[in-house]
Structures are given as C-alpha cells and as structure tokens.
Amino acid sequence: MKSGHLSLRLLALFLQLFSTSLLAQDLGDSTTVVKVGMFITRIINLDTRAQSFEAEFYLWLRWKGKYSAEKYEFVNAKSIERLYEVLEEDDHGLKYLSVKIRGVFLNHMDVSQYPQDRHTLSIVIEDYNWIQTRLRYEIDSASTSMAIRQNAGEWRLKFIEPVVTSNLFPSDKEYYSSFQAKVEATRSLAPFIVKILIPIIIVVLMSMLTFFIPAKEIETQVALGATALLTVIALKFVIADGLPDVDYLTNADILLIGSYLIVFLALCESVFTHVLYTKGKEKVSRKIDKACRIVFPTSYTVFLLILFF
Known part of the structure; x- marks a missing residue:
C-alpha cells in the first residue's frame, strides 16, 4: 500500500515538473x-x-x-x-x-x-x-x-x-x-570663467586694495570693502538663476562663501589697522597692511586651486 502511495507521489511530482517545463517553454516560445x-x-x-x-x-x-x-x-x-x-x-x-x-x-x-x-x-x-x-x-x-x-x-x-x-x-x-x-x-567651463569667476576674482582683488590705502582714510577703505561685498552678493543671484533649489552646497556656493570671507576679513583688517593708527601705532598698522598684501592674495589663490583642481 505504501509503495502504491509512493508511486502516485512520484508520478504527481513528475507531472508537475513536466507541466512546468512545458509552461516555461511555451512562455519562451511566445x-x-x-x-x-x-x-x-x-x-x-x-x-x-x-x-x-x-x-x-x-x-x-x-x-x-x-x-x-x-x-x-x-x-x-x-x-x-x-x-x-x-x-x-x-x-x-x-x-x-x-x-x-x-x-x-x-x-x-x-x-x-x-x-x-x-x-x-x-x-x-x-x-x-x-x-x-x-x-x-x-x-x-x-x-x-x-x-x-x-x-x-x-x-x-x-x-x-x-x-x-x-x-x-x-x-x-x-x-x-x-x-x-x-x-x-x-x-564647459568657459562661460562660467568669463561671466562669473573673473568678475569675482576682480572684485575680491579690489577689496584687497584697502591694504594699500593709508589707515587714516577709513571712510575710503570701508566704502571699497562694502562695495566689493555687495558686488559678490549680487553675483550670487546670477549663479542661482541657472540652478535648481537644492539642499546641498555646490562648488559655486563654496566659491562665493570663500570670497565673502576674504572680502569681510579685508574689511575687518581695515578697521583694525585704523584703530591702531588712532592709538598712535602707525608703524604696526603699516606692517600688518604689508603682510596682508601677501597673505590675502596667496590664501585666495590656494583656495581657488583646491576648489577647482
């Protein structure tokens, strides 16, 4: 009796495998x-x-x-x-x-x-x-x-x-x-370089001209720094017009942040050297200006090289 059941099970299993094979063949053919x-x-x-x-x-x-x-x-x-x-x-x-x-x-x-x-x-x-x-x-x-x-x-x-x-x-x-x-x-980088990068570099370099202006002329220094800062901010909107609203920083955003920082620090340096000048430390203020003429351009150049290369 058991052998009969076993034979039926084997037959059922064989028929199942055979029908599955036929179905797969049919699907493949169709x-x-x-x-x-x-x-x-x-x-x-x-x-x-x-x-x-x-x-x-x-x-x-x-x-x-x-x-x-x-x-x-x-x-x-x-x-x-x-x-x-x-x-x-x-x-x-x-x-x-x-x-x-x-x-x-x-x-x-x-x-x-x-x-x-x-x-x-x-x-x-x-x-x-x-x-x-x-x-x-x-x-x-x-x-x-x-x-x-x-x-x-x-x-x-x-x-x-x-x-x-x-x-x-x-x-x-x-x-x-x-x-x-x-x-x-x-x-292509060419449009960005011509329309954005070169203007930003010129504006940042313009802000560094404060290091060549005598510390006593604080009004001129502040006006120059503020103008540079506002110009960089305006360029941000030019960049944003061509990009989607995203929740991460682009390389262009990092460029702007670095440029903001350089211009702002140049403005702070002007105020600081003016304070030194008013306290009778004109020689110290001049030394700081001379050092900044080298440190700021070098730092900004290194920043650009790291960012784009």
Missing part, C-alpha cells in the same frame, strides 16, 4: 523580441534648473511575433511631438516601426559639482502592455551608429551605449522591458 534603435540628431535647452532637456531623434522598432510593440511609452517624457510615424510589414510578418520624435525629457541632475558638473541624460522607452516574458527589448546593432550632430550650447555631449534593463512595475509586481538611450553631458 516571447516577442523587439529590436530597438535610436539616432539622436539634436539635444538643446539642457536646463539644470528645470531638470530637463530637449531632444530630437529617430526611433525604430523591429519585431516578429504574437505581441505588438506599437504601444511603447517614453517614461520620462514631459512633452512629445511625433514628426512622423510609419509602420510597415513584410511578406514574412516582420514589422518595422519608424518614428521621428521631438520632445522634452525630465532627468535628475546633481549640480553639487557646478560649474564642473557632468550628467547622464536618458531617454527611457518601455512597453506597459506586455510583461517581459511576453515582449522583450533588445538593442538593434544599427544603434551603434547613434550620434549627436549638434551640441547643446555650453555643454559637451558624448554618446554612451544604450542599455536594456528590466523595470518592476509596482501595481502588478511584474517586470517590463526597458530601453534606455544615454548621453553624457559635461559643462
């Missing part, structure tokens, strides 16, 4: 493989404040199988304009969807290293109609010719090989195939 390719022709309006960029590109999808890839979606798109869309099918059932897209895409950008920041821009395509066991993206070999014909203003752009990943959709706990085209954007 999976539609979609070849995806993209050719980016333009990236403009890369806006770190809005955390977005505008792109124009050609997209193509090739597939043959039970499940259609027509219902694709741009996951991180803010707005999309289809300039044209053509679907063709050959005599062997191979379908080819060709699209030209212009759109604005959202992209998280960490600006902590500004103005030396670098970002990976992504255009993400997914098909939410079919789970990964039904429809799976693969990179079309033609995607290797993907290139950018136009740079985005102050940004230097570099193509990164696209990737295909699996994305878990929270509502149904299923994985969906995801195609991601990637471009690396590196900010």
Whole structure:
C-alpha cells in the first residue's frame, strides 16, 4: 500500500515538473523580441534648473511575433511631438516601426559639482502592455551608429551605449522591458570663467586694495570693502538663476562663501589697522597692511586651486 502511495507521489511530482517545463517553454516560445534603435540628431535647452532637456531623434522598432510593440511609452517624457510615424510589414510578418520624435525629457541632475558638473541624460522607452516574458527589448546593432550632430550650447555631449534593463512595475509586481538611450553631458567651463569667476576674482582683488590705502582714510577703505561685498552678493543671484533649489552646497556656493570671507576679513583688517593708527601705532598698522598684501592674495589663490583642481 505504501509503495502504491509512493508511486502516485512520484508520478504527481513528475507531472508537475513536466507541466512546468512545458509552461516555461511555451512562455519562451511566445516571447516577442523587439529590436530597438535610436539616432539622436539634436539635444538643446539642457536646463539644470528645470531638470530637463530637449531632444530630437529617430526611433525604430523591429519585431516578429504574437505581441505588438506599437504601444511603447517614453517614461520620462514631459512633452512629445511625433514628426512622423510609419509602420510597415513584410511578406514574412516582420514589422518595422519608424518614428521621428521631438520632445522634452525630465532627468535628475546633481549640480553639487557646478560649474564642473557632468550628467547622464536618458531617454527611457518601455512597453506597459506586455510583461517581459511576453515582449522583450533588445538593442538593434544599427544603434551603434547613434550620434549627436549638434551640441547643446555650453555643454559637451558624448554618446554612451544604450542599455536594456528590466523595470518592476509596482501595481502588478511584474517586470517590463526597458530601453534606455544615454548621453553624457559635461559643462564647459568657459562661460562660467568669463561671466562669473573673473568678475569675482576682480572684485575680491579690489577689496584687497584697502591694504594699500593709508589707515587714516577709513571712510575710503570701508566704502571699497562694502562695495566689493555687495558686488559678490549680487553675483550670487546670477549663479542661482541657472540652478535648481537644492539642499546641498555646490562648488559655486563654496566659491562665493570663500570670497565673502576674504572680502569681510579685508574689511575687518581695515578697521583694525585704523584703530591702531588712532592709538598712535602707525608703524604696526603699516606692517600688518604689508603682510596682508601677501597673505590675502596667496590664501585666495590656494583656495581657488583646491576648489577647482
């Protein structure tokens, strides 16, 4: 009797394994493989404040199988304009969807290293109609010719090989195939140097002219220092206009803080040497001024080198 039960259990286990194998084979056979390719022709309006960029590109999808890839979606798109869309099918059932897209895409950008920041821009395509066991993206070999014909203003752009990943959709706990085209954007330092860095350096050096003004002329020294401080504060708003509101310091913020400190200390030095002058210690005040003519520029130069190099 026991041997009969054992035989039934073994048979049930065998049937279960056999049916699972057949099911897996069926799922594998029914999976539609979609070849995806993209050719980016333009990236403009890369806006770190809005955390977005505008792109124009050609997209193509090739597939043959039970499940259609027509219902694709741009996951991180803010707005999309289809300039044209053509679907063709050959005599062997191979379908080819060709699209030209212009759109604005959202992209998280960490600006902590500004103005030396670098970002990976992504255009993400997914098909939410079919789970990964039904429809799976693969990179079309033609995607290797993907290139950018136009740079985005102050940004230097570099193509990164696209990737295909699996994305878990929270509502149904299923994985969906995801195609991601990637471009690396590196900010050019030239605009920042011309518009921000050089003016700040000039203003800070201007504040150091107080070390060459006689200690008795305190009004001139204070006016010079206050003007320099207000100018640096004004430049802060110029920098803030191009950046998002973040809860961390950027390199530009550190530059401003260091510049504030130098200008403020120069102003304090002017007041201190004037007090010494009024107490009859003119020689001491002159020695301090002479020392500051070397210490302040040297300190600021070292600060800049550490910050940007």
